[in-house]
Amino acid sequence: MKENLQKTIEKILYSVEKPGRYVGGELNQVVKDWDSVALHWCLIFPDIYDLGQANLGLAMLYQVLNDQEWIAAERSFTPWVDMEAALREHEIPLFSLENKRALREFDILGITLPYESIYTNVLNTFDLAGINVLASQRTEEDPLLIAGGQACFNPEPMADFIDAFVIGEGEEVTLDVSRVYREWKAAGLSKAELLLALAHLPGIYVPSLYDISYHPDGTIAAIDPKHPEAPSSITKRIVAVLPPHPSKFLVPNIEIVHDRMSVEIMRGCTRGCRFCHAGMVNRPVRQRSVDEIIPVIECGLAATGFDEVGMLSLSSSDHTEILQLVRQVHDNFQDRTLSVSLPSLRIESFSLDLMDELKELKPGGGFTLAPEAATERMRAVINKPLDDEEFYQTVAKIFENGWRSLKLYYMIGLPTETMEDVEAILQAGIKVQQIGRQLVGKSVKIHLGIASLIPKPHTPFQWLPVENPESIQEKLDYLKAGTRKSGIKMSYNIPESTLLESWLSRGDRRLGAVIMSAWRNGAKFDAWNERDNLQLWRNAFAENQLNPDFYAYRERNLDEILPWEHIDIGVSKRFLQRDYQWSLQGRTRQDCRNVCFSCGILDTFGDQRPPETICYWGCP
Amino acid sequence: MSDQPFRVRARYAKFGNLRFIGHLDTQRLFERALRRSRLPIRYTQGFSKHIRLNLASALPLGFISFAEMLDFWLNEPVDSLEILTRLQEALPAELRILELFPVSNALPSLQASLLSSDYKITLPEELMLESFQQKLEELISQPEIPITRRNKVVDYKPLIHEHPLLSDDSGMLTLEIRLSSTPQRNARPDDLLVRLGVDPADCVIERIRLNFSIEE
Numbered sequence: 064m065k066e067n068l069q070k071t072i073e074k075i076l077y078s079v080e081k082p083g084r085y086v087g088g089e090l091n092q093v094v095k096d097w098d099s100v101a102l103h104w105c106l107i108f109p110d111i112y113d114l115g116q117a118n119l120g121l122a123m124l125y126q127v128l129n130d131q132e133w134i135a136a137e138r139s140f141t142p143w144v145d146m147e148a149a150l151r152e153h154e155i156p157l158f159s160l161e162n163k164r165a166l167r168e169f170d171i172l173g174i175t176l177p178y179e180s181i182y183t184n185v186l187n188t189f190d191l192a193g194i195n196v197l198a199s200q201r202t203e204e205d206p207l208l209i210a211g212g213q214a215c216f217n218p219e220p221m222a223d224f225i226d227a228f229v230i231g232e233g234e235e236v237t238l239d240v241s242r243v244y245r246e247w248k249a250a251g252l253s254k255a256e257l258l259l260a261l262a263h264l265p266g267i268y269v270p271s272l273y274d275i276s277y278h279p280d281g282t283i284a285a286i287d288p289k290h291p292e293a294p295s296s297i298t299k300r301i302v303a304v305l306p307p308h309p310s311k312f313l314v315p316n317i318e319i320v321h322d323r324m325s326v327e328i329m330r331g332c333t334r335g336c337r338f339c340h341a342g343m344v345n346r347p348v349r350q351r352s353v354d355e356i357i358p359v360i361e362c363g364l365a366a367t368g369f370d371e372v373g374m375l376s377l378s379s380s381d382h383t384e385i386l387q388l389v390r391q392v393h394d395n396f397q398d399r400t401l402s403v404s405l406p407s408l409r410i411e412s413f414s415l416d417l418m419d420e421l422k423e424l425k426p427g428g429g430f431t432l433a434p435e436a437a438t439e440r441m442r443a444v445i446n447k448p449l450d451d452e453e454f455y456q457t458v459a460k461i462f463e464n465g466w467r468s469l470k471l472y473y474m475i476g477l478p479t480e481t482m483e484d485v486e487a488i489l490q491a492g493i494k495v496q497q498i499g500r501q502l503v504g505k506s507v508k509i510h511l512g513i514a515s516l517i518p519k520p521h522t523p524f525q526w527l528p529v530e531n532p533e534s535i536q537e538k539l540d541y542l543k544a545g546t547r548k549s550g551i552k553m554s555y556n557i558p559e560s561t562l563l564e565s566w567l568s569r570g571d572r573r574l575g576a577v578i579m580s581a582w583r584n585g586a587k588f589d590a591w592n593e594r595d596n597l598q599l600w601r602n603a604f605a606e607n608q609l610n611p612d613f614y615a616y617r618e619r620n621l622d623e624i625l626p627w628e629h630i631d632i633g634v635s636k637r638f639l640q641r642d643y644q645w646s647l648q649g650r651t652r653q654d655c656r657n658v659c660f661s662c663g664i665l666d667t668f669g670d671q672r673p674p675e676t677i678c679y680w681g682c683p
Numbered sequence: 684m685s686d687q688p689f690r691v692r693a694r695y696a697k698f699g700n701l702r703f704i705g706h707l708d709t710q711r712l713f714e715r716a717l718r719r720s721r722l723p724i725r726y727t728q729g730f731s732k733h734i735r736l737n738l739a740s741a742l743p744l745g746f747i748s749f750a751e752m753l754d755f756w757l758n759e760p761v762d763s764l765e766i767l768t769r770l771q772e773a774l775p776a777e778l779r780i781l782e783l784f785p786v787s788n789a790l791p792s793l794q795a796s797l798l799s800s801d802y803k804i805t806l807p808e809e810l811m812l813e814s815f816q817q818k819l820e821e822l823i824s825q826p827e828i829p830i831t832r833r834n835k836v837v838d839y840k841p842l843i844h845e846h847p848l849l850s851d852d853s854g855m856l857t858l859e860i861r862l863s864s865t866p867q868r869n870a871r872p873d874d875l876l877v878r879l880g881v882d883p884a885d886c887v888i889e890r891i892r893l894n895f896s897i898e899e
Contacts, residue, residue: 076703077745077884083708088700090775316704316712316775368715368773400732 083317087160166192222270223575231299266300323371348681437487476530532558571626635663725756739793
């Protein structure tokens with residue numbers, strides 16, 4: 064970066080809140096000599112540093128890419144509004160934290176799309192970088208803009224803005240993309256040829272190579288490849304064996320959310336909860352062994368000095384060696400003041416022994432359980448079966464082991480739900496409180512977290528309408544009144560705050576114009592401004608003659624072509640259809656580690672399956 | 684573990700990107716570095732243990748310094764050079780330990796014995812020596828120098844400890860100034876600059892010395 068530009072930036076930094084967000088310089092940051100590498104990636108998390116830096120996916124890709132001598136991967140985040148204003152005022156293009164290079168100077172920009180409320184930030188970030196937000200308007204000189212992350216399993220709403228999507232896991236395909244790019248650059252070919260070469264890579268979706276046509280009623284008539292070489296369907300990428308876990312974590316200099324070391328102990332989940340996007344799109348289950356995890360924690364703590372470790376997975380207590388793992392963490396690290404968090408414990412799969420170990424590791428903290436529904440009937444509908452008796456026994460054990468605070472997560476707006484099911488949530492809260500009062504006394508704290516269902520793509524609930532906000536509000540009001548009377552704490556989302564997610568998560572390509580309008584009208588940081596931005600979004604729909612209710616409140620036909628029809632997660636549509644029907648009949652499926660229900664994963668990826676000694680897969 | 688804690692004092696520099704890291708974050712940064720160093724660090728006793736660590740004075744955001752001081756405690760004596768090496772390895776490059784030595788547990792805390800700080804300010808290039816000098820002399824000859832910070836008015840007159848030294852080093856105007864740094868009476872050079880009509884963001888402000896009541 065030119066010296067006067069550097070000076071201007073330094074001057075700006077005096078005037079903004081938390082300038083540490085924009086300077087880099089953290090321990091374990093990788094700064095390579097710009098001219099010494101052949102390929103420059105900038106990894107972008109389109110939210111502020113404080114939120115993005117903790118992202119484990121970002122850390123993984125940062126290490127995977129920087130481990131290559133010929134690649135430099137730097138980072139950039141969306142500046143907060145004060146910094147944005149200063150950058151625009153001084154006409155400084157958004158830059159990377161490591162070498163402070165303008166994003167335009169990079170070969171590839173890798174954008175993380177973890178959730179929908181980040182979409183307008185993506186546009187804003189491109190704009191701040193001086194890059195045209197529309198892929199079709201960009202020139203041969205612009206960097207390649209490639210996106211990945213959990214929201215990309217329905218890439219269509221962002222198809223106008225992104226050159227290529229990574230569908231699935233990024234650790235290997237990111238290097239494939241790098242090699243294709245290097246060869247393309249050496250050959251001096253056109254951007255169109257780069258995109259076509261990328262479309263040949265398994266797991267890469269190039270949206271500009273597809274035409275979408277619609278029926279008069281707004282549903283999709285066809286998704287057609289424009290080019291003979293573009294695959295008609297894009298199968299997600301998986302890593303058959305989880306690659307070595309990153310351990311040279313970057314240590315933020317300023318306080319961020321989740322200021323701790325994160326270790327992914329397992330990927331995927333075999334439980335098959337019907338509302339759960341992550342559980343469907345991250346199959347098959349693969350886990351890391353205790354022998355692999357312990358040295359990662361050892362190295363990670365030595366390299367970072369963190370005093371907290373988060374062991375991440377979708378269902379920690381389903382890890383086959385969870386008890387050994389927790390014991391060994393306890394034995395190896397008890398001389399340090401280390402706290403361990405183990406989120407997502409399944410009520411039926413954690414034992415008394417595990418509870419004992421946890422007590423040793425984290426005294427005083429609260430305990431969290433997620434029954435999700437309070438009647439056995441409703442739990443069958445969502446396929447999260449659990450005996451009431453077993454549930455209350457577990458609750459009692461938690462209190463007997465000394466915990467004084469318990470948080471319970473429930474969902475409302477589920478299919479076939481009646482007021483009876485909602486009342487049962489309050490009753491469960493009260494009963495848990497009574498148990499707690501008997502066992503630990505008056506000081507016991509019960510907290511209900513209430514979420515409303517947003518049906519997600521690639522789940523058995525993908526055809527369902529979102530429940531209307533009036534009815535959700537009624538249920539919330541009932542629970543609010545009841546919990547207040549009983550002295551139970553309750554947190555919830557107001558219906559308006561989930562609307563954006565309900566429109567975008569199952570949106571089609573036409574929503575690109577809506578996202579564009581919303582951003583032009585000033586929408587950004589939508590997750591932070593849920594209520595304030597809503598009118599901007601409604602106007603954006605109107606400007607483009609689209610009805611948001613079509614996306615949120617419409618029940619889809621089971622044979623309708625869905626906007627993500629061409630994205631193959633390995634779980635077949637037939638399986639999802641059948642599972643949806645089972646749901647309405649109240650039929651459950653057990654943990655699919657015990658019996659295979661032929662969801663399609665083994666048909667798609669079975670040939671990649673390694674021997675169990677190399678990596679445990681959850682499939683039978 | 685021996686009962687007598689081993690107290691270590693270090694002087695360090697904070698510069699480059701790290702000058703945009705605030706005081707509390709700097710403190711956390713040292714805590715993590717000490718944990719990484721695998722030195723026999725001393726924790727406070729009690730239910731919620733934390734590392735015993737004591738920074739002499741908060742360095743305002745954006746200032747650079749080669750004169751910051753910190754005390755921390757170990758469970759047992761360790762050779763100074765080894766502590767320095769291990770701690771430095773655990774720190775980001777723009778926090779540098781300049782010297783390090785054991786001190787007696789009987790000494791008062793750094794904060795309690797800090798009197799004042801010396802700052803060296805590189806002024807903006809476009810500033811004219813004569814007119815600035817005149818402004819400065821005028822200001823410090825006032826009987827009172829009220830300066831407002833966060834809606835509180837403080838008289839800087841008694842907080843300016845020596846006559847500021849303005850010099851022209853081949854076209855580079857620098858101002859050296861000694862200001863009170865006690866917890867009760869802490870003066871900031873950037874506030875003084877604003878009072879003199881200079882934007883602190885156009886200057887390089889460096890803390891060059893901390894002055895204590897008890898000299899080592």
